[in-house]
Amino acid sequence: MTPEPVEQRRVVVLISGSGSNLAALIEAQSHDRLGGEIVAVISNEPAAFGLKRAHEAGIEAVALPHREYESREAYDGALIKVIERHEPDLIVLAGFMRILTPRFVQRFMGRMLNIHPSLLPAYQGLHTHARALADGVDVHGCSVHFVTEELDGGPVVLQAECRVEQGDSEERLKEKVHAREHLIYPIAVQWFLEGRLKYAAERATMDGHPLPAHGMRLSHDDAEAELGDESDEADQ
Numbered sequence: 001m002t003p004e005p006v007e008q009r010r011v012v013v014l015i016s017g018s019g020s021n022l023a024a025l026i027e028a029q030s031h032d033r034l035g036g037e038i039v040a041v042i043s044n045e046p047a048a049f050g051l052k053r054a055h056e057a058g059i060e061a062v063a064l065p066h067r068e069y070e071s072r073e074a075y076d077g078a079l080i081k082v083i084e085r086h087e088p089d090l091i092v093l094a095g096f097m098r099i100l101t102p103r104f105v106q107r108f109m110g111r112m113l114n115i116h117p118s119l120l121p122a123y124q125g126l127h128t129h130a131r132a133l134a135d136g137v138d139v140h141g142c143s144v145h146f147v148t149e150e151l152d153g154g155p156v157v158l159q160a161e162c163r164v165e166q167g168d169s170e171e172r173l174k175e176k177v178h179a180r181e182h183l184i185y186p187i188a189v190q191w192f193l194e195g196r197l198k199y200a201a202e203r204a205t206m207d208g209h210p211l212p213a214h215g216m217r218l219s220h221d222d223a224e225a226e227l228g229d230e231s232d233e234a235d236q
């Protein structure tokens with residue numbers, strides 16, 4: 001008997017900029033560590049470098065400039081149409097810089113992840129590294145969370161810590177956090193696509209168990225051990 005062909009899980013990635021997280025996801029996919037296939041990359045910024053990365057990887061790259069729409073509602077309506085053409089199982093926000101309307105979020109609720117450059121619930125919103133430095137915190141990091149209507153407020157899945165060292169500049173801190181983002185995002189995506197990670201009753205569950213409010217957390221030392229002294233190739 002011929003086995004049933006295995007349907008690949010389908011991922012659409014939304015970006016606005018460099019797309020280094022996208023590169024980490026593409027890299028994971030190329031090693032069969034993503035649990036699915038990136039079928040399209042969409043950017044609201046036509047000049048985003050991430051669109052080039054997608055194109056070079058043979059992935060459909062779509063520029064959908066928000067400036068050409070007269071309202072957020074109109075833009076999100078157009079975005080929904082493009083996304084639905086690709087019939088995704090998961091939508092991944094990877095440095096996507098536009099706040100999404102309630103209508104958009106409701107349409108894809110429970111199958112949309114974001115990576116945010118802080119240990120949520122600390123430093124929701126923008127300029128997270130500068131704010132962490134200004135506060136003099138010892139520990140900073142990043143979080144993968146389900147996207148809900150509440151900006152950066154959806155249930156957290158996975159975090160990675162990063163120690164803030166004396167003299168760290170905003171740029172240096174951003175680099176350290178990026179390396180951790182590139183480590184944890186492909187893992188969270190794989191968990192979702194394998195059906196282990198789910199969104200249920202406004203919480204994230206892993207293997208059927210509700211996760212704590214801050215999700216699972218990779219400590220600074222564990223992250224360092226994982227990263228070793230390999231350079232972070234995705235971060236260019």
Ligand code: NHR
Nearest residue numbers: 096097098099100115116125147148149150151152153
């Ligand atoms: N949309 C919803 N509904 N919920 C979330 O949790 C979202 C979201 C859209 C994006 C990413 C988020 C982040 O990780 C994200 C999470 C953009 C802004 C913002 O203020 C804030 C948070 C995030 C992304 N954007 C401005 C706006 O008016 C534009 C800023 C710019 O273009 O530079 O949309 O931090």
Ligand code: GAR
Nearest residue numbers: 017018019020021094095115116117
């Ligand atoms: C990442 O650090 C991501 O956490 C952050 O933007 C960067 C995108 O980098 N996201 C936000 O700030 C969302 N508001 P990338 O384009 O190289 O992946």
